[in-house]
Amino acid sequence: MTIRVALVGLGVAAKSIWLPQLAHHPAFELTAVVDPDHTAGAGLEARLLVGTGIDVLTPSEVDLAVVAAPNHLHCELACALLAKGIPVFVEKPVCLSTAEADRLREAERHGDTVLLGGSAARYRADVRALYELSGRLGRIRHVDLGWIRAGGVPGGWFTRRGMSGGGALIDLGWHLLDTASPLLGGSAIAQAAGTLSADFLDDERRRVTWRVDLGGADLGDVEDTARGFLVTEDGVSVSLRAGWASHEPVDTTTIRVEGSAGVATLSCTFGFSTERAGGPVLTHLRDGKTVPIAVPPEPIGAEYRRQLDLIPAQLTDPACRGRAIQDAAWTVEAIERCYASAAAYV
Structure with missing residues (x-):
């Protein structure tokens, strides 16, 4: 079964990594793109569902949303998509603080779906x-x-x-x-x-x-x-x-x-x-x-293809729920604490 993917954000990561990777992977079909810049989708296939906001995406039409927007939008977008019941793959950094990690953990649980994290x-x-x-x-x-x-x-x-x-x-x-x-x-x-x-x-x-x-x-x-x-x-x-x-x-x-x-x-x-x-x-x-x-x-860049290879199984494995955010929470806490320590010397 082909996984229908929505790409949220058409910036550097999307154009250089995810668009070409998804286009050449047999397990995925890119069906929608979302970017606040209405011109960002210019040149993409006409069949794609194109929007400036994630309101156009529904679980009946999308099996996975890949969030590749600027960092400060990762948590907000992922939480909103999870609330719709849409599984989400978030490009790194998955979150910018332990508070955002807590929000994502709750969103995954309440949305009864799975969050996957970029860790290529x-x-x-x-x-x-x-x-x-x-x-x-x-x-x-x-x-x-x-x-x-x-x-x-x-x-x-x-x-x-x-x-x-x-x-x-x-x-x-x-x-x-x-x-x-x-x-x-x-x-x-x-x-x-x-x-x-x-x-x-x-x-x-x-x-x-x-x-x-x-x-x-x-x-x-x-x-x-x-x-x-x-x-x-x-x-x-x-x-x-x-x-x-x-x-x-x-x-x-x-x-x-x-x-x-x-x-x-x-x-x-x-x-x-x-x-x-x-x-x-x-x-x-x-x-x-x-x-x-x-x-x-x-x-x-082979690591990105290898990560995509695992996603179909991860989407159906209940044991994957909570795993990505647990890893992300550890990583962002380490980063957050290093920033807090460094602030004392500014």
Whole structure:
């Protein structure tokens, strides 16, 4: 059975990821698009139901709504769609605060349907290999997370706090923390500290170059770099660095998992940047010996297709209800607490 999908929001994520992914996936049929800009749907197929608001969407015509609007609208739109009884997939960040996470949890329950969250990095082949290797590390003691771009400050609403909810921490940090969450077993955060900086934010040389629709000369009021340190109630420490720009020559993502029986390190590049560190490298360090672990190659963006592959089963599995918001609540609490800590130094 084909899943009829409504795409809510026709911005960067929708046009670069979800429109092409949905068009080429046999399990889905795009039947409706919604965007407050009535011209946003220009050039799309005439058969599509096009509207400027979600009032045009009903459960009888839509099996799934994909919310890819600006961040500050995610919770509002998802709650309204869930109230209609329409299952919802929300692009990251699923929510911008723990208060919004609570609202989404209640909306999912009252709507008697399911909320799914954007967490594409978990579905990368190299990250899945890291998860498998981490199962052989004994008790996890520390996780080091880093995604540092050489230059990739986005423009538009991304750098306006009122619409984005924050800068590099909510943008890149969400992916990093969401990826680390399964390694930590959902253990609550006991302590958090964070710092923010914006040394590159208004430097035109540091703007995004691989997507013109992310550029622009708007001055922002968010951080371009965030550093954080967390300790879970189980005593696991987590260090985090997320940067839209830096003095590095290329963009690099690093996840290092230290356990009682060894260390796993993944070096790769998340996202779509053209300034990449090269193919992923996964290693296992134990007793002074480093062993490379083979990682299957995959094209950039394959994780989004892999996430779509799982959605049909998730829509019919009662066990999936509440799972996405539980993960999102942990991630946004970590981000929220890092922002609160950093505010003391502003």
